[in-house]
Amino acid sequence: MTKAMGLESELEGLDLKSERRPMLVEVEGVPLLREMEENWDQLKGFQARPDDLLICTYPKAGTTWMQEIVYMIQQGGDPQKYAQVPIYLRNPFIDLFPPEPVPSGLDVAAGMPSPRTIKSHLPIQLLPPSFWKQNCKIIYVARNAKDNAVSYFHFHRMNKFLPEPGTWEEFIEKYIAGGVTYGSWANHVRGWWEAKERHPILYIFYEDVKEDPAREIQKVAQFLGIELPEFVLNQIVQHTDFENMKTNPMTNYTTFSSDFLDQSISPFMRKGTVGNWKEHFTVAQSEQLDHVCAQLLKGSDLTFRTQL
Template sequence: MLRQDVPGGGSTEGARQRPKLVPLRGVPMPDIFLENWEAVQNFRAVPQDIVIATYPKAGTTWVQEIVDFILQDGDAEKCRRAPLQTRIPFLEFSCGSDFTAGTELLEQMSSPRVIKTHLPFQLLPTTFLEQRCKIIYCARNAKDNLVSYYHFDKMNKIQPEPGTWHEYFQKFLQGNVSYGLWHDHVLGWWAQKDLYPILYIFYEDIKEDPKREIRKMMTFLGRDLPESVLDAIARHTSFQAMRCNPMSNYMSVPPDVFDQTVSTFMRKGEVGDWKNHFTVAQDQAFEIDYERRMKGSDLRFRTELQQ
């Protein structure tokens, strides 16, 4: 993602100015991402493209690494060929001249390309639907998603300033964060899952039984790998393995972008961490808001796993 002609990945002089949110068809987006929006809208998919879509901090990196391992037949060395953000470009990413835009990286790749996006369904370029590209959508329960997003926005300088935990809690419930309301995002993709080649999976399910969910993704992608390879993929894509792997832990991103002294990119990866952050009053307010926004939907999440 770093431009090769920028030593060290660009200038680190002074503090990087954080972006502001601007509405794109009603969805709040970082203003720097919209500088390249025309290229995103006009992106041309091919049927072999594979899309990994999520709301931010919902298991994106985990699914990316699993999918790459599946496509590389479990070969760990091949999966160390480049940092994850280079192997699987971020479609709508744009960050000025220091970095290569996601669309530009993708144009340089040959099929089959794997593409990451956080776009809600209504903003996804229609070319992916027209080409019937396979899409894996991973969703995470809203409470843990909120906590993870808060810590991420504290360390990520190309996200708007998060403010305090209390302030961020309110922003999340109002949809005043990048990519808008979590509820709209997960419901929007859920409504389309039977109309297009979309595999809708859950973070909590992967955490509960990684091999079961890896097998599900493998089948969806038309791959048939032996049990020993499945075991290896599960081992190599465990949270601890990925956290220690420089090709997946984003330590290659300059500290003026990801300040991992504030919070590591891969922080905890747990189900139920929200209990360490929510006050009783916040939990009550969250539940009331959640019931209102999710009313009538058969989409269900787990906020904790049985021990």
């Protein structure tokens, strides 16, 4: 994990305060960060390995939560095995292309031994083809659009590698129109939902994990072919509780450069609830998003809960 460890040290010395916020450009019809477009051939050509596990989500849909659940399952529920390794060094984010000299997520992944657990936010049609050729297992986590939008808005506020979000009113208009990084939420969740009929994809709902974490963690373990004794399952449930992860420096990104993620603006792990959208959406905004999502998900049996 040499390159991954190098990422941490490089980030410490990187001054991002003077950097301008990035712009979005379209790649095959999907708005992505310009740095991704500039490195698109390299990303598209990423060479997956047969034993790679991919965790994919639309941004702010429980990615970090699932990364930690998976790692705890793989480690038999023992958090001491990685107590000094932040989550972003364990799971390379292949979509990440930070300024030099910080290595890209692709470089970090290339330097890691197998088996690897890899992170991405790419929609189904943009995923590097090698994941399909190698028949890699994929876990996809989906979160209801309204809570997702609120979380994504606050993430834009504190993440200096994303475009300025503007006001909530400005951001939600862009979100509803699919004009944010990684494009339309509805197209993203639907594309992966339909792909699970053709590929080894475990499709997990954020709200289900919140409702019954033990049940959903068992689903993940079974998908990975790992048996979890009850006491180990209970350890994982406790360790991956949102409030515990929020205070854990190995999962809350407080060890990451504050020039990159300014948690004085908004914490990386903010609420972790279902229904917080009610404190942000107007009735008109809620109805508008409902209408657009209904149109884009029409003909699909994919449904979401916006409260528990």
